[in-house]
Every structure is written in C-alpha cells, then in structure tokens.
Amino acid sequence: MDYKYIEQLLERYWKCETTLEEEQILRTFFRQENVPVSLLPYKDLFTYEMLDVENSRLGDDFDRKMLEMVGETAPVKARTISLTQRLRPLFKAAAIVAIILTLGNAMQVAMQPGDNDVIADNEGLTEQTQEGNSVAIADTLRQDSLKMAEAPIRK
Numbered sequence: 001m002d003y004k005y006i007e008q009l010l011e012r013y014w015k016c017e018t019t020l021e022e023e024q025i026l027r028t029f030f031r032q033e034n035v036p037v038s039l040l041p042y043k044d045l046f047t048y049e050m051l052d053v054e055n056s057r058l059g060d061d062f063d064r065k066m067l068e069m070v071g072e073t074a075p076v077k078a079r080t081i082s083l084t085q086r087l088r089p090l091f092k093a094a095a096i097v098a099i100i101l102t103l104g105n106a107m108q109v110a111m112q113p114g115d116n117d118v119i120a121d122n123e124g125l126t127e128q129t130q131e132g133n134s135v136a137i138a139d140t141l142r143q144d145s146l147k148m149a150e151a152p153i154r155k
Contacts, residue, residue, distance in 0.1 A: 003036055010042065
C-alpha cells in the first residue's frame with residue numbers, strides 16, 4: 001500500500017501546518033493495528049492520549065497529600081469584604097487629617113497676639129447695658145408714603 005498521504009500529513013504536522021481535522025486523521029490512522037513499519041515510531045505520539053485514560057486523572061487523596069506536604073490542614077476559604085470594610089482605611093485617614101487640621105487651626109488662633117486683648121475687652125461689655133433709643137419703637141412707627149407726598153413741603 002502507498003502511504004504518501006499520511007507521510008505528507010506527517011511532514012506538515014512537523015512544520016505545524018496541519019489543521020485539527022488533519023491531526024484527527026493521523027490519530028485515527030495510528031490507532032489501527034496494521035501500521036507500516038516505517039511509520040511505527042510515530043504511533044506512540046498519536047496514540048498516547050488513548051493509553052491509560054483512567055490513570056490520567058488525579059486521585060481523591062491527592063489534595064490531602066499535597067496539603068500534608070505544604071503543612072496546611074485545611075484549604076483557606078475566601079471571604080467576602082463589604083464596601084465599608086474596604087473603605088475603612090480611607091475613613092481613618094480622613095479622620096486623622098480632620099483632627100490635624102482642627103488642632104492646627106486651634107494652635108494658630110491661640111498664637112495670634114492681638115486676640116487675647118479682644119477677649120478681655122469683651123468680658124467687661126457683657127455686664128454693661130447700653131442706654132439709648134429702642135429699635136422696637138422705631139420699627140412700630142409707620143408712615144404712609146401717599147400722605148407724605150400730599151403734605152406740603154416745608155422750606
């Protein structure tokens with residue numbers, strides 16, 4: 001038999017120019033029992049995935065063995081973090097900045113030289129009452145603007 005097509009597919013396979021369908025043709029060809037002696041060295045390459053399919057998956061005790069090797073007893077579970085928990089460091093930083101600014105302003109007011117004199121002067125004013133016209137009396141007096149316009153103007 002002539003296996004030129006298979007040999008051409010193998011050449012294209014080594015150059016990485018085959019399509020998935022052509023690779024499936026090669027796998028199907030090498031699964032048969034009657035493979036020519038010249039192509040027999042390539043059989044294992046294309047039939048490897050069919051061998052030992054049951055043993056290719058990990059056992060149930062694999063996780064336990066790996067955890068023992070690492071030294072952990074149980075896997076760490078992920079936990080959800082709320083938005084307030086994520087922003088808590090930002091809130092703390094904003095509070096610290098507000099405290100520093102408040103203390104800075106208080107220190108600036110306390111260090112100004114003229115402010116202490118004004119405070120001392122204001123203490124005496126709170127005990128004194130002021131004499132004079134009451135503002136309430138002036139507010140209750142209403143004048144009619146039309147009557148004022150009719151009134152003769154005095155010179």
